[in-house]
Amino acid sequence: MSNDPHKAGEEKVRPHVYDGIQEYDNRLPNWWLWTFYGAIIFSVVYWFSWYNADIMTSxxxxxxxxxxxxxxxxxxxxxxxxxxxxxxxxxxxxxxxxxxxxxxxxxxxxxxxxxxxxxxxxxxxxxxxxxxxxxxxxxxxxxxxxxxxxxxxxxxxxxxxxxxxxxxxxxxxxxxxxxxxxxxxxxxxxxx
Ligand code: HEC
The missing domain is CATH 1.10.760.10 (Cytochrome c-like domain)
Known part of the structure; x- marks a missing residue:
């Protein structure tokens, strides 16, 4: 991962500025992404078992x-x-x-x-x-x-x-x- 542009010290700064604040163009950390996708998958499974498969009682x-x-x-x-x-x-x-x-x-x-x-x-x-x-x-x-x-x-x-x-x-x-x-x-x- 030596050419990873997000390594410490090499962060890209995004060009826009709001109220004098600039943002790094960092990748979202994996733990955050997994929580996010996990929540989406969970919501589908939950919705299905609640309303469609008679697994849980609504x-x-x-x-x-x-x-x-x-x-x-x-x-x-x-x-x-x-x-x-x-x-x-x-x-x-x-x-x-x-x-x-x-x-x-x-x-x-x-x-x-x-x-x-x-x-x-x-x-x-x-x-x-x-x-x-x-x-x-x-x-x-x-x-x-x-x-x-x-x-x-x-x-x-x-x-x-x-x-x-x-x-x-x-x-x-x-x-x-x-x-x-x-x-x-x-x-x-x-x-x-
Ligand atoms: C030993 C056999 C026997 C058992 C056990 C029995 N019956 Fe009957 N049942 C009869 C006979 C014979 C008649 C017809 C009576 C008559 O000709 O007046 C009848 C008639 C009836 C009738 C009237 C039907 C009509 O056309 O008016 C009903 C309702 C009825 N039984 C319900 C029950 C229920 C409910 C049970 C259980 C709790 C039961 N029977 C248990 C033999 C039985």
Whole structure:
């Protein structure tokens, strides 16, 4: 590096003068350049993992998750079950997830892994034996089928009201309000 023009004692002075101040034409030191380029690379990686690859949770997502949790707690504390409350529960990810766990544990054997039915009724078609409203579905699950020969047991004793709400929310999450409203009911609806 003997011909390095920036060696001590040989610094070039830039021609311009501001307020009597002149500048050396020095190269930026390597440590400074590496910090600078490093910061650029870091910003791209950071931006990508924050907003595009689901590696880090952005504030927005973290808040959405917290709000869903708050909503779940509010729904869980509803004392009186209604059609609207059950529909709201069916739109809450935490509720539906808990309901899915109950379903896998207690219902899957008779109603099938995709709720397609088997020993029990199909729970995803547009025909309900005991009513096409959320409260009817809740009532059959909680109190059992009114048909005591072909029927299904009551689940409220074994599961309690919260788990019954959760599993009904899970069943409803496979339906929409409009589609349920148009579904057929074979007997006098229960639970209304
Ligand atoms: C031992 C088998 C069995 C298990 C376990 C079972 N069911 Fe049923 N389920 C049935 C049968 C049979 C019927 C039809 C009852 C009737 O004909 O009145 C039924 C009916 C229903 C209905 C009414 C469907 C309609 O068309 O109105 C719902 C809702 C339901 N079950 C949900 C559940 C849920 C939720 C669970 C778990 C907590 C569950 N079932 C567990 C056998 C079962």
């Amino acid at each position: 504030d927005e997502k973290a808040i959405d998750r917290k709000m869903a949790k708050v909503e779940e707690l509010r729904l869980a504390s509803i004392g009186e079950i209604s059609n609207d409350a059950l529909w709201e529960m069916s739109g809450n990810p935490g509720f539906v997830e808990s309901g899915q766990a109950v379903y896998q544990d207690k219902c899957v054997a008779c109603h099938g892994p995709n709720l397609e039915g088997g020993i029990g009724q199909n729970l995803v078609d547009a025909e309900w034996k005991w009513g096409n409203q959320p409260l009817s579905v809740y009532s059959v699950v909680a109190n059992g089928s009114p048909d005591k020969t072909a029927g299904m047991q009551a689940w409220i004793g074994e599961l309690g009201p919260q788990k019954v709400s959760q599993v009904v929310a899970y069943v409803l999450s496979h339906h929409t309000r409009d589609e349920m409203a148009e579904a057929t009911t074979l007997n006098t609806p229960v639970g209304l």
